Amino acid sequence: MATPKEMMTTWDKIQPGAVLPSFEDPEKKIRSKFNSYNYKVADWRVEKPVFNRDLCIDCDFCWVSCPDSCFIVEEVENKRGKKQAKIVGINYNLCKGCAVCVEVCPTPIKSLLMFPEFVDNDEALKQWPKKD
Amino acid sequence: MAERYELKQKEVWDGNMAASHALRQAQVDVVAAYPITPSTPIVQNYAQFLADGYVDGEFVMVESEHSAMSACVGASAAGGRVATATSSQGYALMVEVLYQASGMRLPIVMTVVNRALASPLNIHGDHGDLYLGRDAGWIHLIANNPQEAYDMTLCAFKIAENEKVRLPVTTNQDGFLVSHTAQVVEPLDDDTAYKFIGDYKAMNPMLDTKNPQTYGAQTEEEWHFEFKASQHKALMESPAVIDEVFAEFEKLTGRKYNRVETYKLDDADVALVVMGSAYETAMVAVDKAREEGIKAGLIMPRSFRPFPYNEIAEKLKNVKAVAALDRSAPMGAMGALYNEVSGALAANGQSSIMTNYIYGLGGRDTTAQHILEVIKETEKNAKAGKRVTDLQGFINLRGPKLSFN
């Protein structure tokens, strides 16, 4: 796993003690180039989970079980004005394709299914199993 | 706010007490330590200062020296002034973490009371522990008496925390001969001492949690070399800061320290390299030798690391024969001082005749008379213009003569 070229600085430019800042702009929470959020592990996958928003009930089992912090969450208000999470997608840079999310998905027809990496997501959604 | 400790202009302190007061005056934020002979009194004294209200930092009595240095690393990375004390086996147990502390460039100060390493077990002074830590990436300063133990500890904080250095520093004093020997010490008052050291300057503190930092990342073959090289560079360039701090200290106290100390070396034909309390014994021996017509002198690296190669070579330029006295079991080689000094001379094209003596292991007494004999042997080499004595000898060892060539 070689380091990207732009990160390969020389001995005279590295930070003393190998100390890594998490944020480039801590106030605005802009993550630094050193933050693994900006790293890609996509090439670990052979299959990817595809998310079907139409079937999702926002139980967030996938979010809490994901070891790679992949689920993209939007904060919305429910009918009673309480904040709650809405799953809106998967960060494919960070997903390693472990399929835990698919296993824990409780909807009668799963809202998450594994597809081969080369299948387009729209195509995958078309292939989704239907209620019989 | 901690109470000010009223000190007399002249105090009678042993080396341990001197080091304890220096730690107290530095207003260290966290001291994490573990007792071990002969440095135990440093932490005992410090605990008493705390109990009497003279310390308002944290004092963490951990369950081992490994944890002592680990807690120091955690505290230092968190962002504040940190110190500890140890000796011998405790130092040995710390060694893993010594490398981690320096690799993370944490300015921890450790007052070391030098003691032999087992086995066989021995609680008395030699430089076995200092030599064990010599490649750990720390600055190692040497104190020959309680006054110097006090002075070096104050200077250590200022050197370690300098933004050009940011390396941990040990101050070394000989077990018992310095640590438990009471002498007159002239301390600074609390305010002056603290003002000399100054406030702690944070660099990437973990406790600035709004700007989180990762300490202790893993660097494999793409990076490790660069970090070690840059750390070495910081050590190699630290003499500029050490000199600066010593100069400022002289201005404040009138006490002048140098990275290379000498005694009657200017016109010497014969020189001894000695570090620690034996340096003062050797001064007596040099005076006696000179009474007998031998032009003898002394030289000592006050900073064992970074080792002052060029300065030592320069000062030994006109010396005909040099004996390096190492207070540590060399175990299959020449002693460290012999090797460093020989290297320094060779690098500068100098050809003083070099010999090595091992002395004082486990607190074995080394008298002025013993050292005078070494001077006389070394003079034989100077006179002959070549080495006519053994390469490595042992001082005050019982039994048939032991030497190596």
Place this chain on the structure above:
Amino acid sequence: MKNIGNLKEFACTPDRFQGGHRLCPGCAHGMIVREVVNATDDDLVVSTATGCLEVCSAIYPYTSWDVSWLHIGFENAAAGISGAEAMYKALSRKNKLYNEDRNVKFVAFGGDGGTYDIGFQSLSGATERGHDFLYVCLDNEGYMNTGGQRSSSTPIGAHTTTSPRGRVSYGEKHRKKDLTMIMAAHGAPYVATAVPGSKHWKDLAAKAAKALSTVGPTFINALSPCTTEWKFKPEDTVEIGDLAVETCMFPLYEIEDGHKLTINYRPKNKVPVEEYLSKQGRFSHLFKPENKWLIEEIQKEVDRYWEYLQRREEAGV
């Protein structure tokens, strides 16, 4: 203390342990760590012992931590965090804190190697000294970072590379050390067990929140099923953890103030241990005729321990 309500609410927490780390696909460490660091809104300083989590989350030039983080060595995560916590106390007393407006909590993570074995002394010391921190053991029952060697947490009968099954061996010979009870015996104000995943997520998050809001040393022993060395498919991590609970191989309980034991989950029908063992390659040899006796022994031991926990809970001591 952060209120751990429903998952919809909890999932609004911005992640502080980022992806892009190099933990194996399906690694339970990632699940546990995310839940723990998300279980408080206070700022965190985290230390981590050498091990899977450490080598995978801070491979230079990347860090997966949005909180301050420190790795020193294998055996000193607890000592390191105790130093950081001491510095926080000192700076607080001297009015020199970097952010007066923020509360800072201290967390240490260690694998079972760094906790049960080599780091136990430093954990015991830091706990005895009463530092205000949470120690989370990511218990995957062996030295998985170095290729699956046995630790004192490896359960009897498990195959590891240093307690291998063989012609004359059934694998690990010794019982798993009962570290949770040992930590409780320190008199720590809060000690608990937990598993990752969607079924018991709230148990873990609430325990982390409780531990983090408790003053003094707290300890959570979290079972971390290891897809790589326990030999099961990555997608089964959560199921394996759940089975550990349903079989009572790894019961969920907590102990307050060193003695008050509460069982947090009671399986409706205790599942036989075979169910748990048969799903993991590390136990596959136990199903050979000559080793079946050991499965019976494991079942007996699990039953005995479950009985013990229930009686302790009833007795309220």
